[in-house]
Amino acid sequence: MTDEFAKHDALVPEAGPKSHAPHPAHALPMFDVDVAAARSALSEVPWEPGASKPDPILVADNVVRRFGGLTAVDVDHVEVQRGVITALIGPNGAGKTTLFNLLTNFDTPDTGSRLFNGQAIDKVPAHKIAGYGMVRTFQLTKALSKMTVIENMKLGATDQRGESLFASVLPVLWRKQENEIESRADELLVHFKMEHMRDQFAGTLSGGQRKLLEMARALMVEPEMVMLDEPMAGVNPALTQSLLGHVTGLRDRGMTVLFVEHDMDMVQEISDWVIVMAEGKIIAEGPPGSIGQNQAVVDAYLGSSHDSALDLGEGS
């Protein structure tokens, strides 16, 4: 017990609202989170479904979502640790995307409550979630085809004065902010090695490039937490490595990452913690190395009829 408290204390000073403000000088936001402490704190967390974390950024309780007779999600309790990369895995149809939708209010649960940074977000409309510091990407990439890459990026910035109808016709009111947004967007594009596509229509990008664009665009929000639904799907192996680098880069800047992924190699490589879902329930949690040994997980994957290959031996 004493250990538990000591660990908590170590993290609390950084957990105040002010200390989470992004660093303004970088295109990529920077949050004052002691990442090393956050990661090592996970070693104290028991390997069981619904385990409580020392410094959770997101907490969900009794979240249930039914589609007719099918219970797509039925999660008693789940916590996501701040400042680390958490992977959400599970067979096809396990309810991962549905849970994402519920956590970001793109869908309304039948029952249940969710807390983000200690604030209840149950009644918050989906478009306000970004303002709370949480942004998500979509399994089916949503690049805005008939807008250029740079326009896509600039859309991501929040609190734009020029987005109000009356200010929009008076460029003097927003030109300066627009320039700042644009240079931040350009820096991010350089960071993602996409600057040469700046003025291309997003619709002309390849699937992998769209994934990159969607991630970069989400970062324009300067989120504290990013939720990526299969960011690596359809991305070629060469690009995968750089995407993985980007994801770990986000964590190293203090952002919290929750991502869905089917490729176990990648999960092993970058995640600090893994949550396993099957048939709507969370069936296991633990560090990446622990998952392959978990009997419930083995049963869930081998017992289900789909053909996804989970290489359970790898890295465990």
Added chain:
Amino acid sequence: MDYQAIIESLFRGLIGERFIVFALAAIGLNLHFGYTGLLNFGQAVFMAAGAYGLAMMVATVGPRLNENTGLNMSETTLFWVGVFTAVVVFPILFALVMGIPTLRLRADYLAIVTIAVAEIFRIVARSPRFDWLTGSSDGLTGFSGTFYDLSPFSTTGRYFFNLFTGNQFFLVLVGWTILAIGTTICWLLVRSPWGRVLKAIREDEDAARSLGKNAYSYKMQALILGGMFGAVGGMVRAVGFSVAQPDNFITDVTFFVWVALILGGAGKVFGPLVGAALLYAVLDSSDTVLRQLVENDYIPSSFMSGTQVGQVRFMIVGLGLVLLAAFRPQGIFGNKEEMALDDR
């Protein structure tokens, strides 16, 4: 052949009253469909709102108000109150009625509701029950005096290469001024971050929402604003012909606005202007050309009579549209590469 008449009709089509009316309505529809992706099949009702907002205030509602309250507003005051009602109050009202139930739903719901509202309004305005308010099927007259009193042009003279009477010329000048202002506003809007959000909603509403944009509110703003442009168009029409009649706002009118927009290129600032000009240049000049051909027996009367000209010119426009769809589906101003992105 009377070539002068042909050229005159061509020019009238290109720059005249009907061009102005439909260009304004198409600018509105461009904000709806071209930029926000809203399927509005009831632009005619916004035009009717503009026409009736003014006509009722001056001709029926205003005088009754004066009678029943001690207000005693002059006709000039009533005219300007009417303009405000036409351009601000009615479009907001109609947009709220159509938008509140549908803008949270899929795009097709708005389409259905806009057609319904447009027809309901027209049929109610036609009904004898509301004769005291809307003048039923005869419509309302006698509301445009204040406007023409402002005209500096002589009512007997001819203006602009003899194309227009003084009053017509005044209307066209005012109309063009409004068009210029409207196009500038539209240009500023769509190049602003506000316009960027509209385009994002057109492309993918959920993506816009995940990035913190209130899609519902933006769609409502676009619906209202585009409706206001339609209302100004309808008001110009009513003042130009000095009458507001329910059957001026049948569903065909909505589809002419669509034709003008598609012809010019949806999602382009100058698309509505070019589309409307072209549409009415073709409609008006083909009317004159065909009539002359029939009168001078270039076309045998066994093939087509003078009374059929009115219908045949729509066939010509239809044929033109088919050719456009085949060879330039993006419209005159549209961008082919951009259009092709839809298929990916």
